[in-house]
Amino acid sequence: MLDLDTAWSADEGIARATELFTATYGQAPDGVWASPGRVNVIGEHIDYNGGYCLPIALPHRTYVAARRRDDRQVRMVTDFQADQPWNGSLDDLAPGGLYGWAAYAGGPVWALRQDGVEVPGLDLAIASCVPVGAGLSSSAAIECAVGLAAAELADRPLGDNPEDRAQLAALCVRAENEVAGAPTGGLDQAASLRTQDGHALLLDCAANTVEHIGFDMSAHGLCLLVADSRASHALGDGQYGARRAHCEQAAELLGVKSLRETADATDPSQLDEVLATLPEDVLRRRVRHVLTETWRVQDFVAALRAERFEEAGELLSASHASLRDDYEVSVKETDVLVDAALAAGALGSRITGGGFGGSVIALVRADQADQIGQAMAAAAQQHGTPEPQLHLATAAAPGQRMA
Numbered sequence: 001m002l003d004l005d006t007a008w009s010a011d012e013g014i015a016r017a018t019e020l021f022t023a024t025y026g027q028a029p030d031g032v033w034a035s036p037g038r039v040n041v042i043g044e045h046i047d048y049n050g051g052y053c054l055p056i057a058l059p060h061r062t063y064v065a066a067r068r069r070d071d072r073q074v075r076m077v078t079d080f081q082a083d084q085p086w087n088g089s090l091d092d093l094a095p096g097g098l099y100g101w102a103a104y105a106g107g108p109v110w111a112l113r114q115d116g117v118e119v120p121g122l123d124l125a126i127a128s129c130v131p132v133g134a135g136l137s138s139s140a141a142i143e144c145a146v147g148l149a150a151a152e153l154a155d156r157p158l159g160d161n162p163e164d165r166a167q168l169a170a171l172c173v174r175a176e177n178e179v180a181g182a183p184t185g186g187l188d189q190a191a192s193l194r195t196q197d198g199h200a201l202l203l204d205c206a207a208n209t210v211e212h213i214g215f216d217m218s219a220h221g222l223c224l225l226v227a228d229s230r231a232s233h234a235l236g237d238g239q240y241g242a243r244r245a246h247c248e249q250a251a252e253l254l255g256v257k258s259l260r261e262t263a264d265a266t267d268p269s270q271l272d273e274v275l276a277t278l279p280e281d282v283l284r285r286r287v288r289h290v291l292t293e294t295w296r297v298q299d300f301v302a303a304l305r306a307e308r309f310e311e312a313g314e315l316l317s318a319s320h321a322s323l324r325d326d327y328e329v330s331v332k333e334t335d336v337l338v339d340a341a342l343a344a345g346a347l348g349s350r351i352t353g354g355g356f357g358g359s360v361i362a363l364v365r366a367d368q369a370d371q372i373g374q375a376m377a378a379a380a381q382q383h384g385t386p387e388p389q390l391h392l393a394t395a396a397a398p399g400q401r402m403a
Contacts, residue, residue: 006391007059008129010034014063014403016079021065021125024077024085029065029125030153035144035399036061037130038137038191039226039361040352041200041215042319043297045327047185048244049251050206050260051294054301055191056199056215056224056395062128062141063402066149069121076105078126090121095178101126104139107175108147112154115171119154131389134228135351135358139180140188143172144399148193152401159400165193166208183241184354197397202301206260213301215395222309223366224393225341227376230386231333231357240354243327246286253278259287263294289326293319313347313363320350320360329355333385338362340379344372361393 043053
């Protein structure tokens with residue numbers, strides 16, 4: 001049997017965050033909040049193009065123990081860098097004033113205050129089992145957990161209904177864009193706050209509406225295997241932003257506000273005709289990915305509903321080929337894992353997340369999960385790439401107060 005990495009239990013997460021808080025600040029927190037990382041099953045680099053995405057929340061969560069202060073001071077500590085706490089004031093939480101993990105933790109407080117929420121001074125302690133740099137949205141898990149805590153301690157809880165959760169997700173997107181400087185769309189924050197246990201989230205990024213799609217793979221003898229390639233990625237390093245800029249340039253040339261409009265107006269048989277209107281090959285390849293990926297999400301949901309899982313797997317593999325060849329966000333470490341999973345019998349496999357490293361997913365028959373995981377590890381060793389860290393992904397609950 002493979003030693004698959006598992007998420008913390010709720011009790012363990014609460015205990016870790018509380019212990020860090022007490023050890024750092026010498027008193028008990030007012031509460032503990034948590035929000036999950038995510039796996040995007042399909043629909044990659046589509047959120048900022050107004051299309052459809054299909055993420056699930058993971059059982060892996062970031063836990064935030066928090067206490068309200070009577071002054072304007074903010075103190076933050078994380079188990080990721082426990083020897084490097086951040087201390088400052090509410091006024092220091094702003095674009096250009098925060099860096100590294102503190103930008104993701106402090107950004108939501110700034111965004112809430114910009115939205116008129118009177119957030120008080122805070123003490124925060126952050127403990128997380130969401131793998132960092134694995135493409136599983138550890139950054140959004142921090143943002144959303146802090147956002148839930150800060151809003152409730154400001155007497156304006158934003159976790160009680162779908163409308164409030166949508167508002168908080170949007171504020172966390174603003175925080176990531178403007179404070180952390182990562183030009184992401186809304187996929188990660190929606191997955192962390194707007195999902196349901198046992199369901200994937202069909203997110204329409206143009207209308208900002210959601211639909212919950214049943215995603216209990218175990219009921220069909222299947223499971224979703226996640227392999228962290230250990231090729232760490234960072235969304236603020238310019239490559240992600242360059243892809244977004246290509247899409248914005250192409251949309252302007254096509255005379256639309258977003259490439260989703262082109263996808264809706266184009267029959268797949270007209271794809272080459274649309275691409276021929278663009279002046280550069282790089283733009284043609286970027287647009288080809290966005291349009292075909294948008295269609296693949298719709299086809300994947302239809303396949304899930306009809307229980308055509310082999311077809312669903314083929315769509316995952318087609319998504320990877322598009323991300324590798326047209327969007328150019330895959331790397332050797334992730335390609336090795338995808339190829340190995342498919343050769344060992346996976347129904348489908350692809351890179352997930354922003355790319356340039358991170359994780360791959362594989363839709364596999366449950367009785368073959370060990371075999372396929374071993375094949376992925378063996379392939380990594382053969383190709384001289386890092387040994388992957390393996391997880392079994394189940395569709396989990398969204399962020400919420402835990403204690």
